[in-house]
Amino acid sequence: MKRNIKKVVTTVVAAVLTAGLMAGCGGGGASGGSSDSGTNITIFNSKMEIQSQLEEKAAEYSEEKGVGVEVYYSSDTVAAHLATRYSSNEPYTLSMVDAKDIYSLAEEHAVDLTGEEWVANTTQAISIGDKVYGFPVCIEARGIIYNADAIEKVTGEAFDPKSIKTTEDFQAIIDKLIAGGMAAPTGVMKEDWSLAAHFLAEVYEQHDDPDAFIAGIQDGSIKLIDDEKFNALMDTFDVLKDNNYAKDAAISAEREITEQKLAEGEIAFMYGGNWDWAVINAYDYSENMGMMPVPNDSGDGTNEKLVGGGSKYFFIDSSDKTTPEQVQAAKDFLNWLANDEEGQAFLVNDCALVPAYSNNELPVADPLGKSVKEYADADALVANYNYLPDDHYSVCGASMQKYLAGEIDRAGLADEITKYWSTAQVGAH
Amino acid sequence: MNKNTLSYKVKQFLMFAGPAAVLFCAVVIIPFVYGIYLTFTSWDGISKTKPLVGGANYAAAFADTDYWHALGRTAIYSIFAVILINIIAFFLAYLVTSGVKGQNFFRAGFFIPNLIGGIVLGYVWKFVFNRAFVAVASAISRGNASSLLATSGGAMFCLILVAVWQYAGYMMLIYVAGFMSVSDALKEAALIDGCTPAQAMWNVTIPLMRASFVQCIFLSITRCFVVYDVNLSLTNGEPYGSSVMAAMHVYRQAFTYKNYGLGQAEALILFVICAVVGITQVYIGKKGEVAA
Numbered sequence: 001m002k003r004n005i006k007k008v009v010t011t012v013v014a015a016v017l018t019a020g021l022m023a024g025c026g027g028g029g030a031s032g033g034s035s036d037s038g039t040n041i042t043i044f045n046s047k048m049e050i051q052s053q054l055e056e057k058a059a060e061y062s063e064e065k066g067v068g069v070e071v072y073y074s075s076d077t078v079a080a081h082l083a084t085r086y087s088s089n090e091p092y093t094l095s096m097v098d099a100k101d102i103y104s105l106a107e108e109h110a111v112d113l114t115g116e117e118w119v120a121n122t123t124q125a126i127s128i129g130d131k132v133y134g135f136p137v138c139i140e141a142r143g144i145i146y147n148a149d150a151i152e153k154v155t156g157e158a159f160d161p162k163s164i165k166t167t168e169d170f171q172a173i174i175d176k177l178i179a180g181g182m183a184a185p186t187g188v189m190k191e192d193w194s195l196a197a198h199f200l201a202e203v204y205e206q207h208d209d210p211d212a213f214i215a216g217i218q219d220g221s222i223k224l225i226d227d228e229k230f231n232a233l234m235d236t237f238d239v240l241k242d243n244n245y246a247k248d249a250a251i252s253a254e255r256e257i258t259e260q261k262l263a264e265g266e267i268a269f270m271y272g273g274n275w276d277w278a279v280i281n282a283y284d285y286s287e288n289m290g291m292m293p294v295p296n297d298s299g300d301g302t303n304e305k306l307v308g309g310g311s312k313y314f315f316i317d318s319s320d321k322t323t324p325e326q327v328q329a330a331k332d333f334l335n336w337l338a339n340d341e342e343g344q345a346f347l348v349n350d351c352a353l354v355p356a357y358s359n360n361e362l363p364v365a366d367p368l369g370k371s372v373k374e375y376a377d378a379d380a381l382v383a384n385y386n387y388l389p390d391d392h393y394s395v396c397g398a399s400m401q402k403y404l405a406g407e408i409d410r411a412g413l414a415d416e417i418t419k420y421w422s423t424a425q426v427g428a429h
Numbered sequence: 430m431n432k433n434t435l436s437y438k439v440k441q442f443l444m445f446a447g448p449a450a451v452l453f454c455a456v457v458i459i460p461f462v463y464g465i466y467l468t469f470t471s472w473d474g475i476s477k478t479k480p481l482v483g484g485a486n487y488a489a490a491f492a493d494t495d496y497w498h499a500l501g502r503t504a505i506y507s508i509f510a511v512i513l514i515n516i517i518a519f520f521l522a523y524l525v526t527s528g529v530k531g532q533n534f535f536r537a538g539f540f541i542p543n544l545i546g547g548i549v550l551g552y553v554w555k556f557v558f559n560r561a562f563v564a565v566a567s568a569i570s571r572g573n574a575s576s577l578l579a580t581s582g583g584a585m586f587c588l589i590l591v592a593v594w595q596y597a598g599y600m601m602l603i604y605v606a607g608f609m610s611v612s613d614a615l616k617e618a619a620l621i622d623g624c625t626p627a628q629a630m631w632n633v634t635i636p637l638m639r640a641s642f643v644q645c646i647f648l649s650i651t652r653c654f655v656v657y658d659v660n661l662s663l664t665n666g667e668p669y670g671s672s673v674m675a676a677m678h679v680y681r682q683a684f685t686y687k688n689y690g691l692g693q694a695e696a697l698i699l700f701v702i703c704a705v706v707g708i709t710q711v712y713i714g715k716k717g718e719v720a721a
Binding site: 077079080082083086104105108109190192248249250251252254389390391394395397398399401402405407 | 473474475476477495559563575576578579580666667668669670671681684685686687689
């Protein structure tokens with residue numbers, strides 16, 4: 001008995017000491033460590049391909065404006081990374097997140113940016129209620145990436161992407177390529193985010209009212225397998241799938257290899273987005289590449305539009321860990337990005353992004369970005385649907401992979417997606 | 430000084446075990462208890478409020494069929510991997526204690542896979558499965574062979590193979606220690622009494638090595654049950670989510686799908702299963718242990 005009491009006492013002592021230790025940790029968690037020369041801000045970057053450019057620019061900016069700017073990057077899931085920063089009471093002053101994160105985070109954690117100068121110059125800012133919270137970093141869009149040089153070399157005639165509007169047109173050019181000796185003219189990325197978050201999402205996005213469409217699937221009033229849009233897009237997907245260079249092993253096709261083949265003209269078409277340029281430009285790419293809408297037969301004009309919009313959003317932390325001076329410095333930084341000549345040049349020339357601001361008229365550097373800018377300027381972008389549940393891409397992505405591998409047919413795919421929606425809920429908006 | 434007073438004992442404890450106890454509490458006990466608390470909330474991982482929802486997360490965990498599929502998969506993976514790891518490790522240990530030439534070199538060689546981190550190892554093997562094997566198979570069959578990683582059965586096979594490759598060397602070391610701890614006199618006596626070498630191995634050496642078996646099986650079971658790193662870098666759950674192990678499902682549930690409470694509840698269930706399996710196995714193993 002006595003032994004037991006001692007045991008308890010020692011445990012309690014240990015626990016008390018531990019608590020002391022914890023309290024010690026909790027006290028000193030302020031971020032940044034302010035230097036003597038004014039304000040310091042931290043930036044979280046979730047766009048890996050611009051990390052080194054951003055770091056360099058931040059150093060320059062710090063020197064010029066006298067505001068310390070530190071840039072951080074994490075390859076972790078954005079929400080997971082921010083969660084750890086918030087739990088350790090060290091939020092970033094400025095965080096770059098995906099659109100859906102703005103909807104889930106902003107009301108609790110973000111500063112209202114309604115009165116900012118840049119708001120008037122963009123159509124892509126994210127507002128919740130009547131408050132603007134998200135600063136769009138760039139515009140990204142999805143469609144079919146083509147290699148015009150490769151096509152013209154095989155067919156011997158000029159390639160006009162605008163001439164390919166229907167699935168039949170698409171099949172025709174592919175047949176022509178095959179006849180000309182290109183054995184398999186397409187590539188399909190097997191990644192779940194490409195299949196589900198990008199391609200399948202177009203099925204929702206190309207409906208006039210995606211909310212109503214999804215609600216219809218959920219309550220059973222819309223049968224996905226009978227839906228015109230679903231079938232139109234899947235018809236085109238079938239063309240991509242059937243002419244895939246990796247048709248026999250579609251699930252082990254590696255993204256880098258596919259993009260290399262596209263860049264070097266071994267294949268002519270791949271579904272993707274302008275971010276793929278970051279991969280393509282690592283190879284010996286052809287000059288005449290670009291993006292075109294996904295051809296389809298639904299006859300509603302979506303075959304003349306890319307799908308996309310603002311991508312990656314900055315928000316400013318509103319917690320008491322961020323001082324009013326820091327908030328001001330962060331706002332200044334955003335204005336500099338959107339309005340200052342140097343900031344505009346940084347986005348477009350150094351980072352090769354498509355600007356989301358109408359007053360940024362610098363020519364876009366890369367060919368895919370050029371196509372996106374062209375469609376964006378012509379107001380020919382179908383808007384992103386940013387409210388898909390977080391597990392949509394992996395659950396429906398697995399179904400799309402099964403379809404790609406030929407494990408299930410279209411009815412099976414429609415069943416699995418319908419089943420997914422029977423329990424899933426779209427994000428609040 | 431009276432060595433029997435409470436204060437003396439407390440001092441003694443704090444002096445020797447204090448730092449370790451404090452650290453253990455800070456990084457294991459407290460997060461564990463806090464984790465249990467989180468299973469009763471619907472926290473998304475980042476919002477300021479952690480609304481209490483009672484047992485809803487546990488109900489959801491039991492209704493989450495993907496989770497139970499992942500657990501079933503983990504069990505199958507663990508059974509195959511544990512058996513293979515231990516059989517191979519045992520034979521490797523036998524080989525490198527039997528006096529073959531250069532046995533120290535072999536010991537080091539077999540142990541090396543264990544020194545490579547799981548993530549790196551996954552990428553290395555991914556390359557082997559996706560490129561090297563495919564190239565060899567294509568050359569042999571003169572066709573377009575597809576990668577093992579592209580089929581669900583193949584992906585599981587790859588995971589098991591890599592686990593065996595990774596852990597067999599580590600377990601080998603424990604078995605080597607087991608072999609060395611069995612006195613030569615006993616083996617010699619058995620041989621003199623008329624045992625064949627195989628009988629001596631089965632009836633003398635192996636029973637005396639029981640502790641090594643208990644340890645190795647325990648280590649391999651617990652490691653296989655919570656596998657994550659190789660799973661992530663080698664298959665990332667693909668194809669079609671058919672190689673998602675329990676730990677990966679838990680991670681996705683908590684961080685990617687932002688159901689922190691549910692993820693935590695599923696992690697706790699995984700922990701309980703792991704603990705029950707591990708403790709049962711150690712209990713059964715220890716019960717029949719022979720004192721040498």
